Amino acid sequence: MSLRFSAISGISKESDTLSPSSGAKITAIFGENVFTLKTAREYLSDEGYKSLTTSIRGGKKIDRTVANQIANGIRAWAKSKGVTHFTHWFQPLTGTTAEKHDSFFTIKSDGTAIEEFDGAALIQQEPDASSFPSGGLRATFEARGYTAWDPSSPAFIMEIGKGKTLCIPTIFVSYTGDSLDYKAPLLKALESLNKAAVDVCNYFDKNVTKVTATLGWEQEYFVIDEALANARPDLIQSGRTVYGAAPAKGQQLEDHYFGSIPERVYAFMRDFENESYKLGIPLRTRHNEVAPAQFECAPIFEEVNIAVDHNTLLMDVMTRVAKRHKLVVLLHEKPFAGINGSGKHNNWSMATDTGVNLLAPGKTPKTNLMFLTFFVNTIKAVHDHADIMRAAIASAPNDHRLGANEAPPAIISVFVGQYLAKVLADVETRVGTKFDEQDEAILKLDLHRSIPELMLDNTDRNRTSPFAFTGNKFEFRAVGSSANCANAMTVVNTIMADTLRKFKADVDALIEKGDKKEIAIMHVIQKYIVESKKVLFEGDGYSDEWHHEAERRGLPNLKTTPIALDAMITDKAKKLFESNGVYSHSELEARHEIELEKYIKKVQIEARIMGDLAINHILPAVIKYQNELLNNVNGLKAAGLPESAYKSQLTILKEVSDHIQIIHSKVHDMVEARKIVNNITDTRTKAIAYESQVKAAFFDDIRYHVDKLEHLVDDEYWTLPKYREMLFLR
Numbered sequence: 001m002s003l004r005f006s007a008i009s010g011i012s013k014e015s016d017t018l019s020p021s022s023g024a025k026i027t028a029i030f031g032e033n034v035f036t037l038k039t040a041r042e043y044l045s046d047e048g049y050k051s052l053t054t055s056i057r058g059g060k061k062i063d064r065t066v067a068n069q070i071a072n073g074i075r076a077w078a079k080s081k082g083v084t085h086f087t088h089w090f091q092p093l094t095g096t097t098a099e100k101h102d103s104f105f106t107i108k109s110d111g112t113a114i115e116e117f118d119g120a121a122l123i124q125q126e127p128d129a130s131s132f133p134s135g136g137l138r139a140t141f142e143a144r145g146y147t148a149w150d151p152s153s154p155a156f157i158m159e160i161g162k163g164k165t166l167c168i169p170t171i172f173v174s175y176t177g178d179s180l181d182y183k184a185p186l187l188k189a190l191e192s193l194n195k196a197a198v199d200v201c202n203y204f205d206k207n208v209t210k211v212t213a214t215l216g217w218e219q220e221y222f223v224i225d226e227a228l229a230n231a232r233p234d235l236i237q238s239g240r241t242v243y244g245a246a247p248a249k250g251q252q253l254e255d256h257y258f259g260s261i262p263e264r265v266y267a268f269m270r271d272f273e274n275e276s277y278k279l280g281i282p283l284r285t286r287h288n289e290v291a292p293a294q295f296e297c298a299p300i301f302e303e304v305n306i307a308v309d310h311n312t313l314l315m316d317v318m319t320r321v322a323k324r325h326k327l328v329v330l331l332h333e334k335p336f337a338g339i340n341g342s343g344k345h346n347n348w349s350m351a352t353d354t355g356v357n358l359l360a361p362g363k364t365p366k367t368n369l370m371f372l373t374f375f376v377n378t379i380k381a382v383h384d385h386a387d388i389m390r391a392a393i394a395s396a397p398n399d400h401r402l403g404a405n406e407a408p409p410a411i412i413s414v415f416v417g418q419y420l421a422k423v424l425a426d427v428e429t430r431v432g433t434k435f436d437e438q439d440e441a442i443l444k445l446d447l448h449r450s451i452p453e454l455m456l457d458n459t460d461r462n463r464t465s466p467f468a469f470t471g472n473k474f475e476f477r478a479v480g481s482s483a484n485c486a487n488a489m490t491v492v493n494t495i496m497a498d499t500l501r502k503f504k505a506d507v508d509a510l511i512e513k514g515d516k517k518e519i520a521i522m523h524v525i526q527k528y529i530v531e532s533k534k535v536l537f538e539g540d541g542y543s544d545e546w547h548h549e550a551e552r553r554g555l556p557n558l559k560t561t562p563i564a565l566d567a568m569i570t571d572k573a574k575k576l577f578e579s580n581g582v583y584s585h586s587e588l589e590a591r592h593e594i595e596l597e598k599y600i601k602k603v604q605i606e607a608r609i610m611g612d613l614a615i616n617h618i619l620p621a622v623i624k625y626q627n628e629l630l631n632n633v634n635g636l637k638a639a640g641l642p643e644s645a646y647k648s649q650l651t652i653l654k655e656v657s658d659h660i661q662i663i664h665s666k667v668h669d670m671v672e673a674r675k676i677v678n679n680i681t682d683t684r685t686k687a688i689a690y691e692s693q694v695k696a697a698f699f700d701d702i703r704y705h706v707d708k709l710e711h712l713v714d715d716e717y718w719t720l721p722k723y724r725e726m727l728f729l730r
Contacts, residue, residue: 002231002719003227003230003231003719004228004231004718004719004720004721004722004725006227006231007225007227007228007230007231007721007725008228008721008725008729010227011225011227011228011729011730026277029274029277029278030277030278030280030282031277031278031279031280032278033081033156033157033158033159033278033279033280034154034155034156034157034278034279034280035074035077035078035154035155035156036154036280037049037052037053037056039077040052040053040073042077043073043074043076043077044069044070044073045066045069045073047066047069048066048069048070048073051063051066051070052070052151055151055152056151056152062123062149062151064119064123066119067118067119067120067122067123068118068119069119070119070122071117071118071119071121071122072117072118074117074122074155074166075104075115075116075117075166078117078157078164078166079104079115081157081164082164083104083157083164083165083166084103084104084105084163084164084165085101085102085103085104085163085164085165085166086101086102086103086104086117086121086165086166086167086168087099087100087101087102087165087166087167087168088100088125088127088147088149088168088170089167089168089169089170090147090169090170090171090172090181090183091172091181091182091183091312091484091486092132092133092172092180092181093132093133093134093135093180093181093182093591093594094132094133095482095483095484095598096316097312097313097316098127098132098172099165099167100125100127101165102121104116104117122149122168123148123149124146124147124148124149125146125147125170126144126145126146126147127145127147127172132145132172132180133180133594133597133598134174134178134180134590134594135589135590135591135592135593135594135597136589136590136593144174144175145172145173145174145175145180146172146173146174146175147170147171147172148170148171148173149168149169149170150169150170150171150183150187150305152187152303152305152306153169153305153306153309154169154280155167155168155169156169156279156280156313158279159275159278160320169183169309170183171183171184171187172184178584178586178587178590179583179587182308182484182486182487182490183305183308183309183486185486185490185582185583185587186304186305186308186486186489186490186493187305188580188581188582189489189490189491189493189494189497189580189582190212190213190304190305190493191581192493192494192497192498192580192581192582193211193213193350193493193494193496193497193500194210194211194212195497196496196497196498196500196501196504197211197350197358197374197496197497197500198210198211199500199501199504200373200374200377200500200503200504201352201358201370203370203373203507203517203521204367204369204370204373205352205354205356205370207354208352208353208354208356209353210352210353211350211351211352211353211358212303212304212350212351212352212353213303213304213348213349213350213489213493214301214302214303214304214307214348214349214350214351214473215301215302215303215304215307215308215346215347215348215485215489216298216299216300216301216302216307216347216473217298217299217307217311217344217345217346217347217485218285218296218297218298218343218344218345218347219296219297219298219311219314219315219344219481220289220294220295220296220342220343220344220481221294221295221296221318221329221330221331221342221481222291222293222294222295222329222330222335222336222342223265223268223293223295223322223327223328223329223330223730224293224327224328224330224726224727224730225326225327225328225726225729225730226322226323226326226327226328227326228721228725228726228729229328229330229726231719231720231721232720232721232726233609233612233613233617234606234609234610234613235328235330235335237605237609238332238602238605238606238609239330239331239332239335239397239482240330240332240334240335240336240397240400240606241335241336241337241723241726242606242609242610242613242699242703243610243613243618243703243706243707243710243720244336244337244707244710244720244722244723245707245708245710245711245722245723246337246338246707246723247722247723247724247727247728248724249724249728250291250292250338250339250723250727251290251291251292251339251340254290256288256289256290256291256292256293256294257288257289257290258287258288259288260288261286261287261288261295262730264325264327264730265295265327265730267325268321268322268324268325268327269286269295269297271321271324271325272314272317272318272321272322273286273297275317275321276310276313276314276317279310279313279317280310281299281310281313281314281317282299282300282302282310283297283298283299283314284298284299284300285297285298285299289340289342290339290340291336291339291340291727292339292727292728293726293727293728293730294339294340294342297314301347301349304348304485304489304493307485308484308485308486308489311344311484311485312484312485312486315331315482319331327730330342331481331482332397332481332482333395333397333398333400333401333480333481333482334397334400334401336723336726336727337703339727341400341401341481342401342480342481343401343477343478343479343480343481344479344480344481344482344483344485345475345476345477345479346475346476346479346485346488346489346492347470347473347474347475347476348473348474348475348476348489348492349472349473349474350374350496356370357472357473358370358371358374359371359374359375359378359469359472359473359474360471360472369518369521369522372423372427372525373503373521373525374500375416375420375469376424376525376528376529376532377496377499377500377503377528378414378474378496378499379414379416379528379529379532379535379536380499380503380528380531380532381492381495381496381498381499382412382414382467382495382532382535383414383531383532383534383535384495384499384532385491385495385498385576386412386413386535386555386556387412387556387558387564387567387570388491388495388567388568388573388576389412389466389467389476389478389488389491389492389495390410390412390478390556390558390564390567391491391564391565391566391567391568392487392488392490392491392492393476393478393479393480393483393487393488394558394561394564394565394595395480395482395483395561395595395598395599395602396561396598396599396602396603396606397480397482397602398478398480398483398561399559399560399561401480402478402559408464408465408466408477408478408541409464409466409541409542409546409547409557410478410557410558410559410564411466411541411546411547411550411555411556411557412466412467412478412535412555412556413465413466413467413535413536413537413541413550413555414465414467414468414469414474414535414536414537415465415467415468415469415536415537415538416468416469416536416538417469417538418538420469421536421538424529424533424536427522427525427526427529428526428529428530428533464540464541464542465477465537465541466478466541476488476492490582494576494577494580494582495576497580498576498579498580503524503528506524506527507520507521507524508520510523510524534553534554534555535555537549537550560688560691561595561599561687561691562596562599562684562687562688562690562691563688565592565595565596565599566592566684568588568591568592568595569588569589569592573588574588593683596683596684596686596687597683599687599690599691600683600686600687600690603690603691603694603695604674604678604690604694606695606699607670607674607694607695607698607699610667610670610698610699610702610703611667611670611671613706613720614663614664614667614702614706615664615667617719617720618663618706618709618720619660619663619664621713621717621718621719622656622659622660622709622713622717623660624717625656625713625714625717626653626656626657626660628714629649629652629653629656630653632646632649633646633649633650633653636649652712655708655712656709656712656713659705659706659708659709659712660709662705663702663705663706663709666698666701666702666705667702669698670694670697670698670702673693673694673697673698674690674694676693677689677690677693677694710722
């Protein structure tokens with residue numbers, strides 16, 4: 001029996017699904033494995049607690065003189081939980097997390113065995129950095145790198161089986177101080193935004209001393225049976241199916257969306273949610289997504305840095321917990337052709353330490369002017385840096401998704417809804433007028449006359465827009481499901497910081513010329529609306545008309561990753577990131593190189609898988625069926641029957657034979673093309689060649705013929721689980 005049929009048989013014999021044993025309230029277990037400030041108050045001295053809180057709330061470094069006190073307190077807490085090991089938990093540029101476990105156990109010079117965790121081990125470690133991507137920042141033999149504790153993200157305990165490990169969230173830098181991870185640049189971008197946003201907020205409220213960017217991600221994913229996944233080498237090695245004919249029923253009925261959650265998946269959801277709650281991940285929502293076997297979860301909004309850590313952690317938790325239920329979580333952006341892919345919508349906003357959401361219309365003219373300021377600055381930031389935003393979400397997996405089914409196109413545009421579009425238009429029409437102190441547009445700006453109050457919750461949600469305003473936040477829908485949110489959030493917060501800084505300079509220049517503050521602000525807002533209105537689009541992003549219109553407007557439509565990534569290393573990008581203290585020129589060049597290498601390797605792996613499956617799985621099965629057809633035809637001939645008696649068999653035989661020849665020929669040509677491309681030394685040229693000469697030239701074509709064979713060949717001969725089985729059997 002083939003793996004496929006063995007897997008199908010095993011599903012029907014599946015024992016009762018695992019259910020979480022805990023029946024405790026969420027509030028009873030939430031954060032129990034997190035070293036929160038409440039926990040710190042219990043385990044730290046007054047001096048240690050004060051140093052930690054000052055670091056978290058004020059962004060100041062931990063005082064090394066009290067580091068040992070904090071480390072001892074954390075170890076005491078961890079030991080009370082049964083923890084034996086600790087690790088610096090970081091997010092290198094591989095796209096996954098990294099950890100190296102050390103035990104608390106050590107031996108003193110006199111041979112005494114003890115357990116200890118000192119301040120030095122808490123604050124900094126020196127892992128081997130030679131095998132992590134560096135983009136040429138360091139040679140392979142230069143292995144030294146440092147992880148440094150990020151106190152703004154709390155330590156937590158990871159439970160794997162019966163083992164427990166204390167995880168210290170850290171940044172990861174090279175010996176020369178260059179960032180080698182996602183977190184360090186994100187922290188820099190958040191600080192840059194904080195400073196720039198506070199300066200602008202002070203036009204309206206001098207009490208604002210801090211602005212925090214917030215993030216609420218929506219994680220989409222597929223869940224399929226583990227045995228079926230194991231019978232698909234392409235899923236195991238690349239995360240997506242390189243072959244697979246569309247089933248008779250896919251998502252056309254849209255009956256899966258928000259439908260009843262299958263019991264086995266429901267048990268898995270409850271299980272990974274409980275694990276997440278213990279880690280302080282505030283999951284709030286779960287539901288079926290549009291595609292069959294596709295689901296989504298979403299948390300309550302958090303500060304961006306914490307939200308990024310939690311999402312990265314969640315992906316690991318989901319993957320591990322799924323194994324308990326003999327399931328596999330697919331986080332690839334497009335694991336199945338012809339149905340919706342998976343994204344990770346990043347809902348982004350900004351909040352002041354006075355409790356104001358800067359992207360929510362207020363109740364007074366002053367707060368409405370503040371909202372309009374930040375709202376228009378966001379649009380201006382996207383307009384000026386759309387190419388860099390596209391680069392931030394560029395990847396080989398996301399190229400399969402963008403512009404397909406529900407995913408937004410590769411054209412970066414902004415949707416604001418009809419009410420706010422009218423507000424912007426009203427402000428724009430006043431171009432050339434001279435505002436004065438009595439102008440109602442400034443002194444009596446009342447957005448609620450133009451915007452219904454329900455709009456805060458019920459703004460139109462344009463599913464085709466990559467960056468949509470949804471009431472009190474912007475939703476960056478183009479981020480891929482497997483991506484680290486930090487990449488997109490680093491860019492969004494940096495471009496916003498840069499735009500706000502320029503906005504303040506423009507306003508101050510007008511004030512120096514004699515304009516009143518509110519009038520100066522309104523003039524600059526008006527100017528920014530005019531300069532950035534071409535990025536606004538309220539229509540269907542899927543339509544051909546929009547693509548033509550976007551081209552007419554001069555908006556970039558960068559459909560492939562190798563070209564989209566160029567925006568990272570332009571002079572504009574280098575100036576942007578360096579002036580905001582986020583990336584140096586060399587760090588940008590390195591990340592560009594790393595992303596290109598990732599693209600090359602992913603396409604290369606998929607090409608190898610396609611060749612392997614075609615030659616070692618598909619064609620042998622098809623040839624067996626071909627022989628059966630041939631024997632049938634020859635038998636009928638030998639029996640003296642006329643050709644009309646086996647005309648259909650001959651037709652099928654010819655179709656099968658034609659597909660066999662084409663597949664074999666094209667796989668051979670693809671392998672040869674790959675050999676040629678592999679000899680290219682320049683990384684960018686090689687990536688472009690892999691896209692055009694391997695992926696675009698062969699992938700869809702080979703798949704077409706394989707998928708045609710799936711419909712022709714006797715089902716019993718087909719070894720790979722089919723879409724109808726993976727998507728509907730669980």
